[in-house]
Amino acid sequence: MAYECLTPRSWLYGPVFWHARTSERVVAMTFDDGPCHPYTGHLLEILGREDIRATFFQVGNNVMREPNLAAEVASQHEVGNHTFTHPHLAWSRPRTVREEMLRGQEAIHGATGTLPQLFRVPHGRYGPQVISVAEELGMRCVGWSVMAWDWGRPPADVIQRRILHGVDPGGVTLLHDGQDTDAFPKANRSHTVAAVSDIISSLKASGYGFLTLPELMDLDARVHPSG
Numbered sequence: 446m447a448y449e450c451l452t453p454r455s456w457l458y459g460p461v462f463w464h465a466r467t468s469e470r471v472v473a474m475t476f477d478d479g480p481c482h483p484y485t486g487h488l489l490e491i492l493g494r495e496d497i498r499a500t501f502f503q504v505g506n507n508v509m510r511e512p513n514l515a516a517e518v519a520s521q522h523e524v525g526n527h528t529f530t531h532p533h534l535a536w537s538r539p540r541t542v543r544e545e546m547l548r549g550q551e552a553i554h555g556a557t558g559t560l561p562q563l564f565r566v567p568h569g570r571y572g573p574q575v576i577s578v579a580e581e582l583g584m585r586c587v588g589w590s591v592m593a594w595d596w597g598r599p600p601a602d603v604i605q606r607r608i609l610h611g612v613d614p615g616g617v618t619l620l621h622d623g624q625d626t627d628a629f630p631k632a633n634r635s636h637t638v639a640a641v642s643d644i645i646s647s648l649k650a651s652g653y654g655f656l657t658l659p660e661l662m663d664l665d666a667r668v669h670p671s672g
């Protein structure tokens with residue numbers, strides 16, 4: 446655990462999974478804030494063509510707006526809970542945290558038949574109460590090891606460079622297929638979608654394989670059974 450505590454990407458509170466301890470060239474791609482037409486569909490096409498399974502952290506409100514798209518994602522990829530309204534939760538009371546998580550679970554389960562076992566906090570800040578409520582509800586909290594600040598809509602080549610620069614064996618990439626609870630055209634993830642094919646090709650050319658987050662967590666647990 447010392448390794449995790451010393452890294453600048455460590456999390457202040459408790460067991461947030463953000464990286465597998467492995468030297469194997471594997472990475473888990475994750476996408477937050479969807480589903481959001483048309484970007485989520487474009488990503489499904491790209492990932493399908495590349496034969497890659499990823500992990501999507503869906504916002505309950507967006508799932509209610511796009512239930513069929515949410516179900517399509519869940520039929521091919523892992524789905525995690527990213528709350529219902531995408532609030533800041535770091536300082537929220539446990540009751541608020543629980544309500545956001547439960548409404549997210551209900552929306553995702555209603556649309557997809559899947560009950561997520563992973564939770565990722567919106568805006569990246571966990572508080573201890575967020576972690577304990579997630580665990581009470583049967584979810585593990587996860588973070589990421591590399592992101593591209595793609596919510597600011599930098600050009601596709603910048604998104605690509607940021608991900609490829611930061612990725613390493615056992616890493617978790619974070620990109621966005623939606624924007625909070627917004628819909629198209631207010632939400633615009635065209636730059637992210639444009640970057641993803643090249644990110645995948647470059648990683649494949651460097652010998653990387655792609656796992657879902659649960660698969661990556663299993664790999665970590667096998668290598669370090671004591672946790």
Ligand SMILES: [Zn+2]
Nearest residue numbers: 477478567568
């Ligand atoms: Zn988010």
